[in-house]
Amino acid sequence: MHRPRFIGHEIFRGSSYGDWHPLRVPRVSTVMDLARALDWLPRQQFITSPRAKPRALHQWHTPAYVAALQRIENAQEASKQDRDRFAIGTPTNPVFAEIFRRPATAAGGSILAGELLAGDGVIYNPAGGTHHGMPDRANGFCYLNDPVLAMLSLRYHGVRRIAYVDIDAHHCDGVAVGFAGDPDCLMISIHEEGLWPRTGAIEDDGGGNAINLPVPRAFNDDEMAHVRDALILPAVAAFKPEAVVFLCGADGVEDDPLAHLGLSNNAHWDVLRGLLALGIPRFLALGGGGYNPWTVGRMWAGVWGILNGRDIPDHLPPEAEDVLRALRFDNNRRGRNPPEAWFTTLRDAPRHGAIREDVRARVRYLNTRRAATPA
Template sequence: MSVALYTHASCLAHDPGPGHPESPARLAAVLDALDAPRFAALDRRQAPRATRAQLERVHRADLVDDILSNVPATGWCRLDADTVMSPASAEAALRAAGAACAAVDAVLTTPLQRAFCAVRPPGHHATPSSSMGFCLFNNVAVAAAQALAVHRLERVAIVDFDVHHGNGTQDIFWSDARVLYASSHQWPLYPGTGARGDTGAGNIVNAPLPAGAGSIDFRDAFNRIVLPALDEFAPQLIFISAGFDAHRLDPLAGLELEADDYAWVTRRLLDLARRHAQGRVVSSLEGGYDLGALAESSAAHVGAMLG
């Protein structure tokens, strides 16, 4: 099975500063893991820049202006307590969103069925009007809008297994019944959203997990809540917000997953994609802050995509 790997050197140059958990070393760890011989079949592609038109389908023009015009010449510019721009950050953010859009175009117009975007900064906390939670643009949301606007799909699903709830993605698609957003995450935890009762226009499916939950709880939440909702929705394309910070070693949260859980959930999502979406899946890196766990988990995820 052909799987495209989209990335760009600019995504390594984005530097939020010393001690920041969303460091360039994260992406380096992922790319090193995917350089192993078993990943030789990956179709490696350079991520293009997202266009303003693509970004403004989900973000306000003033947010796009703030990111693109306030790039510091040196040092850092802090957007909130957690979210920092360096001189290379805007370019990295354009490439991260552009990777996901290019992946959409490829899986919908060529024989390619699957793609993984090894990019940063992550995206799922970015709202229509705010960058937050280490995220500048909402990469997966921009890509979902690309599928709807350019390729005229009627139903797309975003599955988010990052340990932190994707408040930005939920906010963007809250009332858009063409997009199913389904998230498993630790709750309560930053950013404080993602309650089970948050349902939007019937298109929001949250499966919150308490601190200490592990493999059994995670797989049960998917089997009982997330996968049945996806099956009923019958998406024509599945996106994955692939955060690996629910791993038991991650320092920023308290779930207890193992790398094999990411392989398991990826296989289940591929089964659904074969059933409803002609096998089409686009995945994009979100969180994951223990470098060893991140490398092992992303390799498990991409390995499952390769079959």
């Protein structure tokens, strides 16, 4: 098996959705810089992400929508018709300098991952994870849907049976549209109840292939461990996939400004370790949400370390500290007095807590339904 490969690009350094948008913060560049400062990213494991060509994007996105993204990037403005038809030029999905090139580069990385995983292997594309994008419109900060494109690429290259596991705080509504009712795609989404886009109700089985678990606010590490061991890992193991696509959004961490969960990054890393231990021959890890530059950068750097079998250090070397101390989080109260641990460690303090009966009951309900559904 090849050593894990990291797909990245310098386009993500300095590219911003605007001074007040949640995606004004650096994310992928921070992960690349931390990985290099930790000596975790030798040149042989790094792949510069290609930019997806329109024809490749047309595997799921409409030609009219892709052409609109290119036109709007060139003009740097969107018309009322663009807003009404494609949801581009809104406060959520603003016009910015790289409005086509940036998402097309993230999508190009995920499409390439599908090609490279025709054989076995592990690939990390932290720029990926734009799971809200729709075929003909922007949605939830996502202009393209690279998880869907990654899975279509896997299919094109002969990988049929795919388990998609998404632990972002927001439900993966775009992926649900893309793979609803597909018997060869198991979709698992663990997301905050009542949070935008307010889809993914526990009763929604996605046409028979989805497990949706909305979790309550303040969902903690011990509750995630219960969900991992009682639901996620047994469901994936029973499905016997040829590939796993894991979306590891960082917005479930307690210090993220857009969600209300109570997790530490240990919970996300332990889900990753559990999935890797299943021994599925092809594994693609994607980024997703995450809007606090310190928590997302530290978590996603740890994902890369775990994919490579590295121990998470208790204290960072000075070069990695310098990366974290250089970050800024303007226009947000969490950026005013960041704790020292955000500069000196990758690992959060665990956030333990009681496993609420409501969480246990939801897991039991989903397992009962799963047991009654033919394989």
